[in-house]
Amino acid sequence: xxxxxxxxxxxxxxxxxxxxxxxxxxxxxxxxxxxxxxxxxxxxxxxxxxxxxxxxxxxxxxxxxxxxxxxxxxxxxxxxxxxxxxxxxxxxxxxxxxxxxxxxxxxxxxxxxxxxxxxxxxxxxxxx
Numbered sequence: 001x002x003x004x005x006x007x008x009x010x011x012x013x014x015x016x017x018x019x020x021x022x023x024x025x026x027x028x029x030x031x032x033x034x035x036x037x038x039x040x041x042x043x044x045x046x047x048x049x050x051x052x053x054x055x056x057x058x059x060x061x062x063x064x065x066x067x068x069x070x071x072x073x074x075x076x077x078x079x080x081x082x083x084x085x086x087x088x089x090x091x092x093x094x095x096x097x098x099x100x101x102x103x104x105x106x107x108x109x110x111x112x113x114x115x116x117x118x119x120x121x122x123x124x125x126x127x128x
Contacts, residue, residue, distance in 0.1 A: 001013065001014025001121070002014055004122060005115070005118035005119055005121070005122045006118075006119060006122055007119075007122040007123060007126045008126060009121075009122055009125035009126040009128075010125055010128070012121070012125065013049075015044065017036070017037045017040045017041070017066075020040075023036075023039075023040060024036050027039045027040070033061075033062060034061040034062050034064075034065050035062070035065055036062050037053075037062050037063065037065065037066035038062070038065040038066045038068065038069045041066050041069045041070060041073070041075070042069050042073070045069075045070065045073060045075050046073070046075075047073060047074040047075065048074075048075075048076075049075045049076070050075065050076045050077070050078060051066060051067070051070045051075050051076070051077050051078070052077075052078045052079075052080070052114070053066060053067060053077065053078070053079045053080070053088070053092070054079075054080045054110055054114075055079070055080075055081055055082070055086065055088055056081075056082040056083070056103050056106045056107060056110075057082060057083055057086050058081040058082060058083055058084065058085045058086020058087060058088045058089060058097070059086040059087050059088070060088075063079070063088060064087060064088060064091070067079070067088065067091045067092065071091075076093050076094075077091070077092040077093045077094070078092060078093065078094045078095075078096075078117075079091070079092035079094070079095045079096070080095075080096050080098075080110045080113055080114065081095060081096065081097045081098070082097070082098045082099075082100060082103070082106035082107075082110075083097075083098075083099070083100070083101055083106070084097070084099065085097045096110075096113050098110065
């Protein structure tokens, strides 16, 4: 979001909660792997932000905990899920569920979905 997908546009605030290995290991060691995203969201996100959670099974505990924090902080949630949506089904503000048990196919569909969302964001922001 801070760069662009395909079209020049203004930079948008965005951070991948998966890339800070120091935070991941510290939080994982101190609080457990289930809280690696929730603790980061609690410290970084604000009302009006959007949390995008991806879970092929729909049962990822670390995404479930992050969604709980997001809801408490009035952060919009967009969930990309697989199979039947698992435990996360019904927890998101927006949900895309790929009804398959084939993990690679679910992930390919998720990739198409987030690339489409990035393209839409580019187009909307470039026209402003």
